[in-house]
Amino acid sequence: MASASTSTTNPVADVRPEAAGEEVSLKRKKNEAEWKKNVAKARKNSGKEYISRSTGKVMAARRVRDPCGCPKSCFDKLGEEAVRSIFTEYWNIGEFNAQSAYLLTRVKSKEVKKRRVAAEGSRRSATLEYTVHVGERNVVVCKKAFLNIHDIGDRRVLNVLKKTGDTGVAPVDRRGSHGHTHNKPAEDVKQLGHDHIKSLPLCSSHYSRAKSRHRLYLPPGYTQQHCYSLFQLWCEGKDVPADKVMNFDAYRRMFTTYNIGQSPPKVDTCSTCDKLVIELEAATEEP
Structure with a gap:
């Protein structure tokens, strides 16, 4: 029977496709951009609707939240078009570390100028100033307006400031960066x-x-x-x-x-x- 020809020695010393000069393998070529977790991550960082990898739930897309309602009327001062522009600019960045760098330029820690209680009884030595860029100028807004315009939480901002510390350099997201070397x-x-x-x-x-x-x-x-x-x-x-x-x-x-x-x-x-x-x-x- 003229079946597959066999021999006691391996006909090719190294049968890996790259060694044999062919782009052929039983293993599919990975395309990390199409992995479900990476697709969800990219959509999340862009403010789009995505499916949570941990719960499987559909997470709604980001949107500008309700006006702050403070005495300064921050939303009215900026105007609806400017608010939409700021929101779009932030979420079009689409990358977590770059968004952290953006927040670091918009939120500054400043020394408290006037205390309402005695200095020895106050635990607060600094206050945060929130600004947004409109046209050629930076406009100071209240905390609620800043968070609602960007549709982010208070913890997101505080984590950036905490991890930055005295370095002045935006922190780098290290989640998932260990590379699973312990199983390699x-x-x-x-x-x-x-x-x-x-x-x-x-x-x-x-x-x-x-x-x-x-x-x-x-x-x-x-x-x-x-x-x-x-x-x-x-x-x-x-x-x-x-x-x-x-x-x-x-x-x-x-x-x-x-x-x-x-x-x-x-x-x-x-x-x-x-x-x-x-x-x-x-x-x-x-x-």
Whole structure:
């Protein structure tokens, strides 16, 4: 039967697609911009409606909230067009760190000029001044007007000021920046996996070689789980410590970076081979 040709040695020393010169892999190319969490994050930072990744609820889009109603009539002083312009400018930034830098330029901590209680009984040494940029000038507004125009909470502003401290530099958002290095296999552990995958008895396609000449296949009966079992035995034979053996999930992710199929394509047999197989099966079934 003219099936996939096999050999005791690996036909290609390194069957990763980048090494073979082909952009082909079982693993899909990641597009982080289309990940659900990144889509939700981008929409949230732009003030648009998004789906919360923690609760699954639809979070409403940002909007200018009600006027402050203070004696200064901040909304009337600015005008509806200016209010909308300020709101749009802030949410069009679309990036958390840049928005923090914006808030830092609009909110200033100033020393209290006039105290209403005795100095020794006052716990407040500074007050916050909120400004918005209209045309060529900065206009001072009350706290409620500032928060309602931008549709943000008091904590958002206070966190920026607290993390800035005396440095004068806007803080950088470090959430999710640790990179999950605590689960990342060490280089020597990864090399063990690469060495084992390269040692597998791979075979090339008989008839599909012209279409994908660098693609190799596992022998019949082999699966990724079976390969991992062989990897565990392979590590035991090399006296590799148990903590140096990567788990199946890490091995599977590494396996998919190689241009290896689980089984040769069905077109890898000809009509003559198929006929002989049928006749052989029929002969063995006869009493």
